[in-house]
Amino acid sequence: MKSASAAGFSLIELAITILVLGIVLAFGIPAFSNFSGSYNLKGATENIGAQLRLAREKAISTGIPQTLWFKKSKCAGSDYCVDNGGGPDPKWNLPNSINYKNGPGFQDTYTMGKDGRCNTSGMVIVQDTRGNRDTVSVQMSGLVIN
Numbered sequence: 001m002k003s004a005s006a007a008g009f010s011l012i013e014l015a016i017t018i019l020v021l022g023i024v025l026a027f028g029i030p031a032f033s034n035f036s037g038s039y040n041l042k043g044a045t046e047n048i049g050a051q052l053r054l055a056r057e058k059a060i061s062t063g064i065p066q067t068l069w070f071k072k073s074k075c076a077g078s079d080y081c082v083d084n085g086g087g088p089d090p091k092w093n094l095p096n097s098i099n100y101k102n103g104p105g106f107q108d109t110y111t112m113g114k115d116g117r118c119n120t121s122g123m124v125i126v127q128d129t130r131g132n133r134d135t136v137s138v139q140m141s142g143l144v145i146n
Helices: 011-062
Strands: 066-069 080-082 098-100 109-112 122-128 133-138
Touching: 011 066, 011 080, 011 098, 011 109, 011 122, 011 133
Parallel strands: none
Antiparallel strands: 066 080, 066 109, 098 122, 122 133
8 A cells, every 4th residue: 555655656657758768769869870971971071172182282392293092992992092103101991881972073083283283173972871972172273172
């Protein structure tokens, strides 16, 4: 028999609370996954753009052209690298869920010259597993936009 001063939750109240938390998590986890994936895509384009700008600055300061490759076969298993004839060094990888998207405008090689200009213009296109894409645009003037 319950006394008037007894306090606590009934089994039904606990079950309803757990059910509500389960529903919130069921909707929240996929939303968080999508949020995380979009940051991986944006981070990949930011890193690629930064490496292209850094290669341009290095070419200007050293007087040695810097060639960036965006293909695994040239980069010894990495996703992109700098290779000026002595092997890929340094080299970087894209996040696990991000890949290149070959298509119109995609270029896999850029050489930044000692005058700060690029040998060609084009884009590096990256895509996540859901099909979302982001691009880094490279102009012949050496301007890199992402």
